[in-house]
Amino acid sequence: MIGRAAGTVFRDFTLLMVLGFVAMVIWLLPHVNPPAQNANAAPPGNVVVAITWPAGNTDIDLWLTGPGELVPVGYSNKGGVLFDLLRDDLGDRPDATPLNYENAYSRGIVAGEYIVNVHCYRCSVVPQKVDVEISINTGDNRKGARPVATTAVELRVNGEEKTALRFRLDADGRVVPNSMNAVFRPLRAEKGGQ
Template sequence: MQALDPLDDDAAATVFRDVILLALLGFVALVILLLPHVNPPQTKVSDLLTPGNVIVEIKWPEHIDADVDLWVQAPGDGPVGWSQRGGSIFDLLRDDLGYMNDLTAANHEMAYSRGVPAGEYIVNIHMYRNEVQQWPVPVWLIVSVKLDVEKPARQIILRKVALVRIDQEETVVRFELNESGELLPLTVNNLYKTLLESERL
């Protein structure tokens, strides 16, 4: 009588074992290759690099369908806003119209400068439209400065203003930066100066 040899099976069993073993090895290799990508390291929001050197942003609540316009003026330059989207220093990057032509509910506008010239900067907001007639409309202003292109921006001013009527223009902040791009704290004020003169003519 012959002893039973477990490895001495027919050809079909051998092929079946080979296919199963190769499939298992392929699955293990796939898991090993994908393992580092399962939980990739997250980039911190504060570490994201933004364009421009002086960054001016305004935000207002998502549930208010309003068009609040950002107007900025850099030293030696004209006002920049929705109708004059670029100057020699500032560019208006986003003009938010509220819910109109907007895929998200976020309400925000922003402007960026090219360079940091020394002198006075003026930031105004203007209530252009408020479809829901919900008053007051709180608007937050953030001004940041980035001197080194490889480093994140540094926030220098945070303000909140309440708009209470259509066509209201407010000077949220006026401030000066020195030749090194540093804020001169004693120059920060909100003395009114219109930036919409050319719009009203």
């Protein structure tokens, strides 16, 4: 009879310990991964440049520069003072999707001139139409990144580089009136951007 009572006490004690452990876990769960304090943080990238071109084994490169950029940003210099090239698309070579695109983001908005070029690195088929979109995010989450320019460039020869867009921004991230143009300035071979 004593053995039976000891077994019941042991079982009750074990059950209470397990129940206490479960209660502590449930009480601690909300504190393990607290909700984000900064849910309204600004998304990264203030000046966003994206290019797209038709599917296929074509490698078109994005080259860009901005105020204070020491060396133009492109496939051989993916990170600069102002811009970072986030995707260097090689066409359908090691790629899981048929989409062809490259994009770059700036760290901040600096007043001055910005230049966006496209370069036909490996174009087995020409001409190639390249769509270019430039968006600006001033940090106002209600507005998000707003497109300021879209254009299309036609590359007609393998190895050709063209300026898609040149523009100036003021300190508030607004495009300076009458500053948009496509006057060519080579970036690929400038100061080490091979």
